[in-house]
Amino acid sequence: MMQRLAIVIATLALPQLAEAETRWHAGLNLRADLGTHPIRAGGGIQLEYVDLTLVLDPMFWTDGQHDIDALAFWAPCPRAWGLFGGWRTSTIAIVDGTQLHQKLLAGIGAPLPRLGPFHARWSFELATVIVKHGGGLPSDWISFASGRDFIDLVNFGMFVSLDYGKPI
Amino acid sequence: MICHNGNCVEPTKPENDDTIPALRESLALQIGGLPAIDGTEIDSFWRASDGVCLFAHDLDGERATLIDEAAAELAAHITSGNQLTHAPGSPFRILFELKAHVGVAKSERHTPEQRVLHAQCAWRVYDTIATAAATSGQNVEFVFSSFEPKLLADVIAQTPLLTPIAYKFDAIYGIPKPLDSETRPLGDYAGLPITIVEIHPQWIHDAQYEAILSSDVELLFWMFSATTETFAAIEQYEPEMVVTSEASLMRRWLER
Numbered sequence: 001m002m003q004r005l006a007i008v009i010a011t012l013a014l015p016q017l018a019e020a021e022t023r024w025h026a027g028l029n030l031r032a033d034l035g036t037h038p039i040r041a042g043g044g045i046q047l048e049y050v051d052l053t054l055v056l057d058p059m060f061w062t063d064g065q066h067d068i069d070a071l072a073f074w075a076p077c078p079r080a081w082g083l084f085g086g087w088r089t090s091t092i093a094i095v096d097g098t099q100l101h102q103k104l105l106a107g108i109g110a111p112l113p114r115l116g117p118f119h120a121r122w123s124f125e126l127a128t129v130i131v132k133h134g135g136g137l138p139s140d141w142i143s144f145a146s147g148r149d150f151i152d153l154v155n156f157g158m159f160v161s162l163d164y165g166k167p168i
Numbered sequence: 169m170i171c172h173n174g175n176c177v178e179p180t181k182p183e184n185d186d187t188i189p190a191l192r193e194s195l196a197l198q199i200g201g202l203p204a205i206d207g208t209e210i211d212s213f214w215r216a217s218d219g220v221c222l223f224a225h226d227l228d229g230e231r232a233t234l235i236d237e238a239a240a241e242l243a244a245h246i247t248s249g250n251q252l253t254h255a256p257g258s259p260f261r262i263l264f265e266l267k268a269h270v271g272v273a274k275s276e277r278h279t280p281e282q283r284v285l286h287a288q289c290a291w292r293v294y295d296t297i298a299t300a301a302a303t304s305g306q307n308v309e310f311v312f313s314s315f316e317p318k319l320l321a322d323v324i325a326q327t328p329l330l331t332p333i334a335y336k337f338d339a340i341y342g343i344p345k346p347l348d349s350e351t352r353p354l355g356d357y358a359g360l361p362i363t364i365v366e367i368h369p370q371w372i373h374d375a376q377y378e379a380i381l382s383s384d385v386e387l388l389f390w391m392f393s394a395t396t397e398t399f400a401a402i403e404q405y406e407p408e409m410v411v412t413s414e415a416s417l418m419r420r421w422l423e424r
Binding site: 033034035036063064065067090092093094095096097099101129132135137138139140141145146148149151152153155 | 178179180182183185228343370391392393394395396397398399400401403404414416417419420421423424
């Protein structure tokens with residue numbers, strides 16, 4: 001039974017592994033929740049099992065806030081669910097300065113059906129503010145002394161990335 | 169902009185919530201030569217073990233400050249002759265929260281007699297504040313708030329004959345069950361003259377927001393620590409008030 005199962009998994013995975021190739025990609029990072037602006041743009045490079053992406057925030061002009069993400073996504077093959085980790089720096093405009101929120105990102109992602117030449121992926125993230133600093137205000141590090149110290153600093157979100165890419 | 173738990177000096181230190189030094193420091197905060205805040209929230213805690221009305225958020229630590237000390241501190245601030253609010257002419261709002269539990273565990277609730285005593289404690293603080301406002305000519309508004317509608321009902325039942333300053337009633341929504349046991353449906357406040365609903369911006373959903381809008385009440389956001397999600401929610405839902413633990417950050421963001 002286990003041998004048959006292994007054969008089935010290998011049969012399903014091998015064509016996907018054959019697809020694994022190094023390619024660049026660029027596109028949109030879209031979300032409906034309040035974690036960042038709803039539309040951001042990003043690009044990166046897809047290696048064999050790891051996808052490295054940098055997301056920038058062209059909507060900063062709407063309210064002076066800018067969220068930049070550096071993400072590393074890993075999956076055992078291009079069509080599999082995978083895990084990602086990363087960092088988000090949010091720059092928030094305030095009077096006479098900017099405050100920066102540094103967030104640790106972790107989550108899962110899953111490929112969505114391709115839309116013509118576009119690759120799409122859904123992701124679920126846990127974003128944790130590690131430190132708030134800048135703007136002439138005291139730095140404020142996360143603490144777990146009580147629920148009040150961290151409950152607002154841990155937030156869940158979902159986003160979809162829609163990318164066009166080409167092999168390198 | 170209201171100071172959360174009488175403690176809105178940065179960096180956030182929740183362990184200093186509802187303490188006299190933090191309250192004093194928060195009231196003194198200034199931005200551009202004006203008060204940073206437009207009011208403050210303070211918590212009253214009825215401790216069942218010895219029947220005293222405390223200035224405290226909870227009983228997790230050693231707490232001995234009576235609520236009357238916080239009332240005296242606020243009265244001194246009101247009668248200081250200084251401008252009380254960032255926005256000239258607007259009332260200095262004191263949100264007086266009646267904590268809904270009487271022991272360390274949130275499951276320890278008031279008996280009917282304890283609710284009456286807690287309500288009388290609230291009116292005693294109101295009287296101190298009202299006297300200070302009347303003698304100084306300052307514009308002060310008092311808001312009775314609670315997660316527990318029965319407490320607000322008892323406050324109403326204990327209303328004194330003379331109420332020289334304006335007062336309102338405020339229902340608080342927190343983190344939903346089962347993550348927190350305190351939040352109750354808005355329907356539990358039926359029959360009470362609620363004019364303010366306090367909600368946490370990171371736990372709001374559209375149905376709640378629509379219900380609040382249709383109730384013709386003021387929307388208030390409360391938070392422990394402002395994040396990008398908080399700022400986005402303020403932009404999206406446009407609450408009349410925010411209760412913050414970071415007065416300088418929030419004021420400078422609001423006025424950017």
